[in-house]
Amino acid sequence: MLLTIVAVIRLLHTADWHLGAALQGWSREPEHRAALAQLVETARVRVVDAVIVAGDIFDSLNPSAEAQRLLYDTLRDLRAACPHATIALLAGNHDPAGRLEAPRALFEIAGVHSVGVIARREGALDLSAHLLPIRDASGAVGAYLLALPYPRAADLPIAGADVTGSPVVWGVRALYREAVDAARAKIGAAPLVLTGHLHVAGGLESEGAERRILIGGEHAAPPDIFPPDAAYVALGHLHKPQKVGRETIRYSGALIPMSKSEIGYAHGVTLVEISGAGAATAEPLAFTRSVAHLRLPQQGPLAVSEIEGALASLALDPQTPDEARPFVHLAVRVNGPSVGLKAEIDAVCEKFPVRLVSLAVERPQRIEAPQLAPLRLAERQPRDLFREAFEATHGVAPSDEHLRCFDQLAEEA
Known part of the structure; x- marks a missing residue:
């Protein structure tokens, strides 16, 4: 496939919107609307040629009507802001893959590509569902997007008995090797952008916010599953904006803080520029928080x-x-x-x-008493047991009033 050389392709990488999320019962919709408005404005001002949403669009497998409406409103606004841009939605581990696949025909009318599952035809990867051209404003193709969603167990090839190490990591590596080889056979040496909703080894997790998602206990894939000739790898799942392995393998991070551990993150999106020769630069763009x-x-x-x-x-x-x-x-x-x-x-x-x-x-740290030979319960006084239980629970010894109350109850019993 021939590629018209263009000066630069500009794309916006975002992920982990978690639409429909709540924090201790408080809706996050006002924060999401404010952040997504900034995303749309950034796409418009920077005149991007593609917007990649690398998974976890929703917070749950059964998103509310309000969460779905917010997605559709955002897609409408993105299309108006960037009439020619390729817009790609990838399912993450939180997302209802079927709900992203079902409206595909309607999405395509609006020029939105939604990929919920790994599609195959006659056993081979169906590139018509996964390989998308990225065009500049003139219509010239400047790069290709290989859009792969979160890989579920059924998507991975089965490792043979001779495989050493994690069969899951082997399966993820084999899936990406198959996909890249198929894409290269079609597009040659054209700049190629990959997606992934994975935990890549070396990435910093957010405590209490992210699930370890690869099957079989091996939750982190090494960054070398992505070939060195990939111009850029747009990752989702980890909420901290960061690179892993090399500058062009990146998590864009979440749009807003999803937990206490994320307060210090610079949440936003990543702007990526890819030259006609395939060299890429990435610039994280922090958003202004609407709620502190x-x-x-x-x-x-x-x-x-x-x-x-x-x-x-x-x-x-x-x-x-x-x-x-x-x-x-x-x-x-x-x-x-x-x-x-x-x-x-x-x-x-x-x-x-x-x-x-x-x-x-x-609570103040307690000084552990030296270990003594265990006593039988019959050898212990109830008052001493109460004193020890109170101190273990509250971190301090009971007051005289507590002891008087206990003695009174003990007499009544």
């Missing part, structure tokens, strides 16, 4: 008595609408019993325009 995510304090814990002062120091507008109020992740230090602690903190937070979404309670 705050850890109080930034390091260490607060005493309960310090919470109100810390919230007051934020100087937040009390008229802030609910959907724009900052999400607060609070760390507190407790030296005694914590009965009623959550209610006490909730009462303080209700005085301010914030949304408390996580509470970490830190």
Whole structure:
């Protein structure tokens, strides 16, 4: 296949939208709408030739009507902003692959390519579903996109008995080798962009936010599954924008923070430019957050008595609408019993325009007593057992009042 040499192809790489997600019951839709509006505007201003969404478009396998509507609204706005651009949606491990496949005919009317599963015809990879030309504004083809979604177990070739190491990683490597070889047989040496919704070894995970997704316990594939002649590899799954292996194998990261561990990330998209010779450069573009995510304090814990002062120091507008109020992740230090602690903190937070979404309670470290020979229960005094259980639960010894209450109950029993 002949390729018309163009000066540069420009694409926008995004992933991990997680539409429909909630945080402690609070909808993330206002944040998503604001971030997606920035994505559309970036695509328009930078005059991109392609937009690649590398999986986890939705947060669940059964997305709400609101989440689906937000996707369709965004695709409509992208098409209006970039009339000639190739737009590709790839299923991730969170996505309902069938729901991305079902409207394919309607998507194609709008020039949107949706790939939910690995398609085969007579046993071979169906390139008509996976290989897409990327054209510039004049219509000239400047690169090709090999669009592969999250590989499920049924998509992977079965390893033989002679395979060493993880059969799953072997299967992923074989799948990509087959796909690239088939694409190269059709497009020759033209610049090739690959996609993947995988955990690639060397990538930094976000604690509590990402599932380890490859089957069989081997959740990370090595970056050398992607051939060195690939111009760019657009990855999804990990939420931190980062490169893995080399500059042109990258995660664009999530659009918004999905957990407390992601507050410090520069969430946004990646702008990629590919020259006619196939050389690629990548530029992460951070978005402005429409809702603040705050850890109080930034390091260490607060005493309960310090919470109100810390919230007051934020100087937040009390008229802030609910959907724009900052999400607060609070760390507190407790030296005694914590009965009623959550209610006490909730009462303080209700005085301010914030949304408390996580509470970490830190207690002083206990000095372990030397190990003694175990005693039989009959040799123990109930009062001593109560004292030890109280200290193990609350991190401090019971007060005289606690002991008096216990003695009274013991007498009544």
